[in-house]
Amino acid sequence: MNFVFTLILCASVLCLIFISPDSVLSSLIEGTGNGLTFAVKLFAVYGVWLSVLKIWEKLNFDKFCARKSIGLLKKFFPGENDSCYADLSVNLSANFLGMGSAGTPAGINACKKMISPKNKTMLIVINSTSIQLIPTTIVAIRTAHSASSDIILPTLISTFLSTFIGIVMVKIFVKNKK
Amino acid sequence: MKYVIPCLILITLIVAVIKKVSVYDSFIEGAKEAAKLIVSLLPFLTSVFVLIEVFEASGLNVYISKYLGYVFSFFGIPKELSELVIIRPLSGSGSLGVLENILLEYGPDSYVGKCASVVCGASDTVFYIVAVYLSASDDKRAPLAVPISLIASFIGTVAACFLCRFF
Numbered sequence: 405m406n407f408v409f410t411l412i413l414c415a416s417v418l419c420l421i422f423i424s425p426d427s428v429l430s431s432l433i434e435g436t437g438n439g440l441t442f443a444v445k446l447f448a449v450y451g452v453w454l455s456v457l458k459i460w461e462k463l464n465f466d467k468f469c470a471r472k473s474i475g476l477l478k479k480f481f482p483g484e485n486d487s488c489y490a491d492l493s494v495n496l497s498a499n500f501l502g503m504g505s506a507g508t509p510a511g512i513n514a515c516k517k518m519i520s521p522k523n524k525t526m527l528i529v530i531n532s533t534s535i536q537l538i539p540t541t542i543v544a545i546r547t548a549h550s551a552s553s554d555i556i557l558p559t560l561i562s563t564f565l566s567t568f569i570g571i572v573m574v575k576i577f578v579k580n581k582k
Numbered sequence: 583m584k585y586v587i588p589c590l591i592l593i594t595l596i597v598a599v600i601k602k603v604s605v606y607d608s609f610i611e612g613a614k615e616a617a618k619l620i621v622s623l624l625p626f627l628t629s630v631f632v633l634i635e636v637f638e639a640s641g642l643n644v645y646i647s648k649y650l651g652y653v654f655s656f657f658g659i660p661k662e663l664s665e666l667v668i669i670r671p672l673s674g675s676g677s678l679g680v681l682e683n684i685l686l687e688y689g690p691d692s693y694v695g696k697c698a699s700v701v702c703g704a705s706d707t708v709f710y711i712v713a714v715y716l717s718a719s720d721d722k723r724a725p726l727a728v729p730i731s732l733i734a735s736f737i738g739t740v741a742a743c744f745l746c747r748f749f
Binding site: 412413415417419423427428434435436439440443444446447456460462501512513515524525527528531533534536539542543550552554555557567570573577579 | 628631633671723726731737
């Protein structure tokens with residue numbers, strides 16, 4: 405992360421000095437401000453979903469989900485504790501149903517409880533290759549542009565392919581060091 | 583589909599009432615956790631947003647996508663998509679903006695329009711996810727998470743452009 409961040413930042417600032425030196429500082433500040441605006445929006449989303457999660461936790465619904473999927477979870481994320489599996493099952497099922505941002509708080513919690521760095525990589529890879537059944541946002545945008553063709557099937561195939569390749573690469577390339 | 587989430591929330595509330603779980607307390611606890619989470623997220627969020635802002639303001643994104651367009655076309659990705667492919671791992675709202683433009687310009691049923699939609703639907707904001715997911719952990723090690731996610735997403739993108747020829 406440090407490498408990518410520094411590289412892009414240096415290159416961009418260098419470019420800006422030639423094009424418009426005035427906008428270096430202003431765009432840095434603008435970016436930080438955008439981050440804050442986005443954080444406020446996220447608070448709204450997370451506030452709602454963490455409340456729902458809390459209720460599920462009290463109803464033991466998340467543990468029920470975890471019990472149902474524990475075999476599968478243990479295969480992908482070996483050696484974690486039960487409360488981590490509960491968060492994982494919520495995170496992955498929310499992703500699967502296309503409620504991406506709803507699952508993020510559970511994913512962050514799961515990541516926090518994880519012991520193995522390899523499992524963290526696995527969780528991030530699965531999340532960032534976005535397994536989901538219905539790409540709700542994209543379908544909504546296409547409907548607004550009055551699309552007549554359907555993109556759900558190719559989307560499904562390519563997202564499953566990328567997730568699958570990601571999982572295989574984690575299994576092959578990431579060594580499990582404690 | 584539009585009934586799934588509302589019903590899920592309603593069912594949750596009804597079951598909570600039946601099982602005598604306090605909905606109000608849960609909401610307060612949830613909002614409290616969200617506040618804590620957002621505060622710990624804030625530095626990571628701003629870092630990603632600063633990156634996007636200078637990247638776009640410098641015109642570097644246009645420049646890079648122009649040259650990477652040649653590399654991408656080698657893999658069968660149309661060069662109209664190169665800006666989208668570059669912005670996709672960085673910014674969700676940014677890539678939706680690019681998608682809007684592509685749909686306006688080429689139409690949602692054109693090959694480029696379909697490719698762009700599939701690429702957007704089938705991939706995610708890698709850098710943002712890495713930063714956010716690790717934000718609360720004390721141990722921030724997640725070896726190779728960025729390169730593996732990027733390579734897997736890229737293969738998905740290549741597959742998406744190939745598949746769109748047939749759909």
